[in-house]
Every structure is written in C-alpha cells, then in structure tokens.
Amino acid sequence: MLRKTYLFMCLFIATTFMAATSSMAATATLSTKNPKAGSRIEISGNIAPGQDLFVVVCSEKMFKPADSIGSKEKAKLTKKFGDTAIPPIYYVITSAPEKLATPKVVRKGKWFPPFSWNMEVNKIKKWGDIPVDAKQMLGPINTKKQWDFLIFTHEKKFGINTISKERPIGGGNARMIMSGDESKSWNKGVSLSLNKATGEYTASFNLGKRIPPNTPLLVYVNGEKLEKLNVQKRGFFFKIGGTYMNPLVVLIGAFLIGCMFVIVGAAGGLFTAAFQITVIGTNGMVGVNAANAVKPTNLFLTLCSPITGVYTYFKEGRLAWPVALFFVGGILLGAFWIGPTYSAKYLPMKAYKFYLGFFCLILFAKLWYESTKRSIEKKKAIKAIIQKFNAEIKQAKEEGRAAELGKVILQKGWSATRIDFTFWGEAFKANPLALFFGGIIIGCIASAFGVGGGFMLVPFMTTIMGYPMYLAVPISLCGTFGTSLGGISRYIINGYQPDWIMAALIAAGAIIGGKTGPKIQKKLPEVFLKRALALILFIVFLKYTKVIPFLR
Numbered sequence: 027m028l029r030k031t032y033l034f035m036c037l038f039i040a041t042t043f044m045a046a047t048s049s050m051a052a053t054a055t056l057s058t059k060n061p062k063a064g065s066r067i068e069i070s071g072n073i074a075p076g077q078d079l080f081v082v083v084c085s086e087k088m089f090k091p092a093d094s095i096g097s098k099e100k101a102k103l104t105k106k107f108g109d110t111a112i113p114p115i116y117y118v119i120t121s122a123p124e125k126l127a128t129p130k131v132v133r134k135g136k137w138f139p140p141f142s143w144n145m146e147v148n149k150i151k152k153w154g155d156i157p158v159d160a161k162q163m164l165g166p167i168n169t170k171k172q173w174d175f176l177i178f179t180h181e182k183k184f185g186i187n188t189i190s191k192e193r194p195i196g197g198g199n200a201r202m203i204m205s206g207d208e209s210k211s212w213n214k215g216v217s218l219s220l221n222k223a224t225g226e227y228t229a230s231f232n233l234g235k236r237i238p239p240n241t242p243l244l245v246y247v248n249g250e251k252l253e254k255l256n257v258q259k260r261g262f263f264f265k266i267g268g269t270y271m272n273p274l275v276v277l278i279g280a281f282l283i284g285c286m287f288v289i290v291g292a293a294g295g296l297f298t299a300a301f302q303i304t305v306i307g308t309n310g311m312v313g314v315n316a317a318n319a320v321k322p323t324n325l326f327l328t329l330c331s332p333i334t335g336v337y338t339y340f341k342e343g344r345l346a347w348p349v350a351l352f353f354v355g356g357i358l359l360g361a362f363w364i365g366p367t368y369s370a371k372y373l374p375m376k377a378y379k380f381y382l383g384f385f386c387l388i389l390f391a392k393l394w395y396e397s398t399k400r401s402i403e404k405k406k407a408i409k410a411i412i413q414k415f416n417a418e419i420k421q422a423k424e425e426g427r428a429a430e431l432g433k434v435i436l437q438k439g440w441s442a443t444r445i446d447f448t449f450w451g452e453a454f455k456a457n458p459l460a461l462f463f464g465g466i467i468i469g470c471i472a473s474a475f476g477v478g479g480g481f482m483l484v485p486f487m488t489t490i491m492g493y494p495m496y497l498a499v500p501i502s503l504c505g506t507f508g509t510s511l512g513g514i515s516r517y518i519i520n521g522y523q524p525d526w527i528m529a530a531l532i533a534a535g536a537i538i539g540g541k542t543g544p545k546i547q548k549k550l551p552e553v554f555l556k557r558a559l560a561l562i563l564f565i566v567f568l569k570y571t572k573v574i575p576f577l578r
Contacts, residue, residue: 284539295477321476328478356465361512365473478506
C-alpha cells in the first residue's frame with residue numbers, strides 16, 4: 027500500500043511540474059502568415075511572467091560564404107568567416123535592447139570639417155558582453171562566430187550591401203536590434219508592449235521592402251520556434267537586382283538617359299548607375315555586393331544606346347572611323363582583361379558611390395571650363411565649327427529646312443602612326459598608337475566602374491585630341507560600345523550575371539533614346555550641352571560623396 031501511495035505521489039508531482047512548465051511556455055499568434063514585403067506584421071502572445079521579451083524573426087534558409095555566386099565575395103567572406111552559417115534576414119525585437127546593443131554617436135564627414143555631422147547608431151555588443159540569459163533567446167544564433175558574422179552583416183558597409191540587403195539607417199547600421207522606443211531612428215515603425223506581471227506581449231514592425239517573394243521566415247519567442255510565415259511579392263521583383271520596381275519606370279528612365287547620352291556622348295553610364303542605385307534601388311542577390319550587381323546590368327545601356335547613334339552619325343558622314351577603330355581596340359583590351367577583375371574586389375558599394383561622385387566633380391569642372399569663352403577662344407578650329415553651326419541653324423530656320431552638319435573627309439595615305447582628315451573644312455589629325463594605349467587605360471577604368479567611359483572619352487577627345495563635340499561624340503560612342511562589350515563579358519565570366527530582365531528594359535530604352543538623341547543634338551548649341559551636363563554631374567557629386575549633411 028505504501029509503495030502504491032509513493033508511486034501515486036511521484037506521478038502527481040511529475041504531472042504538476044509538466045503543467046507548470048507548460049504554463050510558462052511562450053506562445054505567439056501572427057496577424058498574418060502571408061505578409062507582403064515591406065508590410066507590417068504583428069506578433070502577440072504570452073511569455074513567463076517577469077521575463078524580458080525577445081522576438082526573433084529570421085529567414086529559414088541559412089547563408090554561408092560558399093553560397094555566394096560572386097567569386098570575390100566568396101573569397102573574402104570565406105577567409106573571414108569560414109563555413110559559419112547565419113540567416114541573411116535577422117530581426118530582434120526586445121524589451122531589453124541594452125543587453126544586445128548600445129546607442130552610440132559617431133562623427134561623419136570628418137574629411138570635410140565645415141560639413142561634418144554627428145550620427146547616432148545602434149552598436150551591436152560583442153558576444154562576450156551579452157548576458158548568458160540573453161544568448162539563449164536568439165533563435166538559430168548560438169555561437170560567437172555566428173554573432174560576429176551578424177555584426178559584420180548589419181554594421182559594416184560591405185556586409186550590409188552583400189548579405190542583409192537592409193538599407194543602412196542614416197548611413198550607419200542596418201536594422202537588427204529593435205525596441206519600442208521610436209525616438210531612435212532604427213525603431214521607426216516598431217511597436218512593443220509587455221506586461222511583465224502577466225507575460226502578455228504585442229510586438230509589431232515593418233518587414234524589409236526588398237525581401238524576395240516566397241521567402242519563408244521563422245518566428246522565435248524567447249528562444250522557442252513557434253511560427254512560420256511566407257513573404258509575398260509587392261510588385262514586380264527583379265531577382266538578380268534584388269529589388270521591386272515597376273518595369274515601365276526602368277524603361278522610361280533608360281530612354282531619357284539614352285537620349286542624353288547620345289546627345290553629349292558622355293555620362294550615360296554614370297547616370298544609369300545613379301538611376302539604378304537611387305531610383306530602382308538595385309541591391310543584388312544575397313551574397314553579391316550591390317555594386318557588383320549594378321555594374322554588369324548598367325553596361326547594357328552603354329552597349330545598346332550607341333548602336334543607333336553611331337549608325338546615324340556614320341550615315342551622316344560624321345564618324346572618323348579609322349580613329350575610332352584604333353581607339354576601340356585599346357578599350358576592348360583594358361575593359362576585358364583588367365577592369366572588372368579588380369573592380370569586383372576593390373569597389374564595393376561604399377567606395378563605388380564615393381569615387382563615382384568625385385569623377386562627376388572632375389567632369390563638372392572640365393566641361394564647365396570648356397564651355398567658357400576663354401577656353402573656346404583658345405581653339406580656333408572649334409570656334410570655326412561653332413560659328414558654322416550657328417550660321418547653319420540660322421539659315422536653316424530662314425529657309426524652313428532641317429539643319430545639315432559637316433562631314434568627315436579622310437585624307438589619303440593614313441597609317442598606324444598618323445591619320446589626317448577634315449571636318450567642315452577644318453583640318454584635324456590623330457595618332458593611332460596614342461589612341462590605342464589611351465583606350466586601354468580608359469577601358470580599364472570605365473569597366474571597373476561598370477560604365478561606358480563617356481565621362482573620360484569626351485574630355486579625352488575634346489581636350490587632349492582637340493576635337494569639337496560634334497566630332498568627339500561619334501568616336502566616344504564607339505568607345506563606350508567597346509567598353510560595354512568587354513566589361514559585360516568579363517563580369518559574366520567572373521560570376522556576376524546582369525539582371526537580364528532589367529538589362530533588356532535598359533537596352534530597349536537606350537536604343538529608342540539613341541535614335542532620338544541625334545535629332546535633338548542638331549537643335550542645341552555646344553555651350554548649352556556642356557553646361558547642362560556639367561550641372562547634373564555636380565548634383566550627382568553632392569549626392570554620392572555626402573559632403574553636405576542635408577544631402578545625406
């Protein structure tokens with residue numbers, strides 16, 4: 027009898043313990059299990075009374091360095107983190123953010139003291155500084171190596187643009203550790219309530235706008251995996267570009283840039299890069315740095331836009347084709363063998379945007395100077411061309427006909443060391459060898475930035491070679507075609523596929539713009555063309571170098 031009583035008491039104690047444990051287990055209910063990317067989700071439920079709340083929402087599929095399709099990213103990440111795997115999407119909403127991160131003020135723009143500013147970021151704590159109880163609440167993250175990888179992913183520019191695909195908050199860190207304090211920028215749109223006495227909680231926040239469609243996310247509450255949701259698309263998704271955007275916006279933008287590019291023969295690639303980064307928001311696939319997704323796709327505008335433009339200029343007799351032939355030969359060599367290989371390694375998004383901005387500044391100064399009266403007076407041949415252009419426009423208007431420009435006439439006996447030709451009665455010459463080696467340098471730099479090189483080609487033609495814009499533009503367009511062809515081929519070989527759908531839209535817009543551009547050019551004076559381009563380049567410089575706080 028005593029033995030039965032003892033057994034009964036053991037069963038009673040075990041049952042009571044299990045019931046108590048069950049009552050302490052966390053629960054979670056989702057407002058929706060199929061949210062759209064960028065939409066708001068709400069998680070509510072209960073945790074054990076007296077506990078802090080840690081809600082982790084992360085991607086089910088883990089990412090490790092070997093998963094990257096980019097050769098340079100794979101090498102860099104493997105060297106730094108080995109085979110460590112983390113969820114590329116990882117959010118923690120907590121009532122105790124101080125256990126995982128510390129707000130910190132950092133100084134930005136230190137190289138430009140007049141324009142420096144302070145910025146507050148949420149500095150993630152090192153693994154050794156996190157309390158043991160908090161480490162048990164982080165879902166699939168349970169090692170120092172994983173935590174270090176997450177810090178890299180959410181605080182370092184290369185990591186943010188390569189893995190998490192969350193935009194840096196104010197130029198600092200991406201979202202990872204969040205609370206209900208909306209006075210902090212990283213908590214914008216986050217709501218959190220917790221009754222510690224009862225354990226009841228409600229947490230809500232906005233998912234990232236660039237999460238690919240049909241991405242499964244897991245929900246952990248205080249270390250327990252409780253729910254799963256599936257992110258739905260919120261529009262047309264460019265898979266390799268890693269962004270949602272209306273295809274019509276891409277097409278119209280490419281048309282406008284293609285028009286401008288053929289008119290001035292420069293900056294088409296620069297503006298397409300800016301268009302991709304700022305308007306389209308090209309981010310790249312997980313494991314590929316955003317810059318290396320922008321570059322190969324970007325080159326399709328400078329590949330296709332010149333085709334119709336060059337044909338039009340050739341048909342009108344305005345293309346000095348032997349000059350272009352030697353120039354393009356050098357450009358192809360530099361664009362294929364050198365530029366993309368070094369670019370993928372040394373030009374991630376942070377450096378890419380910064381140097382892109384300074385190229386724009388240099389071009390702004392150069393083109394503005396070349397449009398001044400003093401610069402024009404120094405070049406008699408160009409002055410004569412401008413005078414003939416103005417006279418032809420005036421006469422064409424009086425006679426009610428379309429203006430006709432001069433033609434290129436090659437002189438006999440041109441060779442590999444000298445080419446002589448005339449344009450609108452003015453004599454010009456070229457050194458093919460200088461063009462070839464100059465082309466190698468330009469092709470290397472241009473393809474490294476994923477642009478056609480018009481920002482260097484036109485100044486090279488107008489300043490070094492001394493050609494007028496009406497002669498320089500057709501040759502420059504041939505050069506951008508060579509850069510684009512060599513660059514795209516090399517990027518693909520190195521593992522960086524363009525976003526083919528986006529590239530097709532860019533190409534279509536560029537071709538239409540390339541057909542329209544030469545017709546517009548006939549109606550615009552050279553000074554206007556240079557100054558309009560210069561002003562736009564200066565705006566891009568201010569935007570991407572961020573030297574002025576309010577333009578961040």
